[in-house]
Amino acid sequence: MLRRLRRLADSAYERVLRRELGQTPSHVAVIQDGNRRYASKQGQEKTEGHREGAQTTEQILHWCDELDIDEVTLYTFSTENFERSEEELEALFDLITEKFYDFADADRVHEAGVRIRAIGDIGRLPERVQDAVAYADRRTSEYDDLNLNIALAYGGRAELLDATRDVAHRVAAGDLEPADIDDETVSEALYEGPTRDVDLIIRTGGDERTSNFLPWQANGNEAAVYFCAPYWPEFRKIDFLRSIRTYEHREKSWRQTRARRALALVRALGETECAEATRVLRRFRGALPSSERETIDADPVEERDPAAD
Structure with a gap:
């Protein structure tokens, strides 16, 4: 009975939040934090937390489609994650591989015109993950209704360093004059994937930091940031709508x-x-x-x- 009342209350609150929203962001970036802590709280293995978090990832794509959001970037596996145990890494790589194939073949992805890309140092990942990434890229290459960027082996500082090296090589080769280096030059040297600046960064799990995520695309401090307590597997549509409301208030204040x-x-x-x-x-x-x-x-x-x- 209490569970049913909670669902009814949540549904009513969702409708209220939806009516309050006017302007929605074009590009939302998400730091999916708290999968392992959620599993620990439930008395589960860490891999189960990641698997349940993957279900939330599927939901957020549906919510973004409903709100006509153009682009989503998900921080799925950072460069720091390579420091985890071999057992956990192998389970994570298996899950990432499985989900790339699932997403690439899902009817809802093709019906919504979702373009799937991976960004990051993909060459550091196991071959099976790279094959799955390439498969999803091929299967969705003609779509552009919703751009989905999956950040794998990604670190913002590493991305900027790679871009800096690329620009330096062009200058050394005589293909680029230092005086001609501008924002567009750097943007073109970044990892292929994001097509626009980030409007809103969401971080779940309670930590209030952006953890080296898309520093260039966040355009300095111009992106709105929404920190929330729920772990990623617990993240609900209500939480997502609240984050959009934060963006709207931030935009109005700006x-x-x-x-x-x-x-x-x-x-x-x-x-x-x-x-x-x-x-x-x-x-x-x-x-x-x-x-x-x-x-x-x-x-x-x-x-x-x-x-x-």
Whole structure:
């Protein structure tokens, strides 16, 4: 009886959260933490925690499809995970291999147009894992409705170091001038997979750190971050919707901050000296509270044509 009431309450809360949401992120990255601790709490072997966590992974793809999210990156196996016991590693590699084949052949993946890629130092993984990764890549290569990136043998610092070496080699070979190195140069040298910056990072399991995950793609500190207590196998749709709400609040706060800074600059310097701030103010004016918008409307800022000066 209590379990049924809990399900009804959760379902009602999900509907409330869903109605509250407006803007959703384009790219969500997830640190799937707590599988082993969940297994320990249940009195199970560690591998069972990973297997139950894989079920949550399948669910999050369904939730992302429902919310029209374009891209998901899952932190499945980090470079630090190689330090685990041989027995645990072999069981993990077996599970990863199995799930890549399962996902690549699943009807729901093909119906939703999911593009599956692996990112990381894939050459460090056993041949059976590499074969499964290649199979999933081939099977879904024509899709682009939802991009699913699985981070394997991945470390953010290692990715940036590899990109740096690649750029340095191009400079040494005379194919690239140092003065021409820009954001796009570095982005092109990163692991193939993510197609856009990360909007939201989710970490389960209670730890409040991003653990070397997608530092470049997270665009500095611009990505919203949602830390939550449930272990990954316990992560529910309610938790996912809460994370989206955190992103939405973060985005609204960011827009207000940009608008207020631009307004302060325009008032302090004048529109001629601060044309860029004027453009920012016009772009984010709607993010300000009505009282501040009324102040702007009472003393409107006119955008000038720089060519007229």
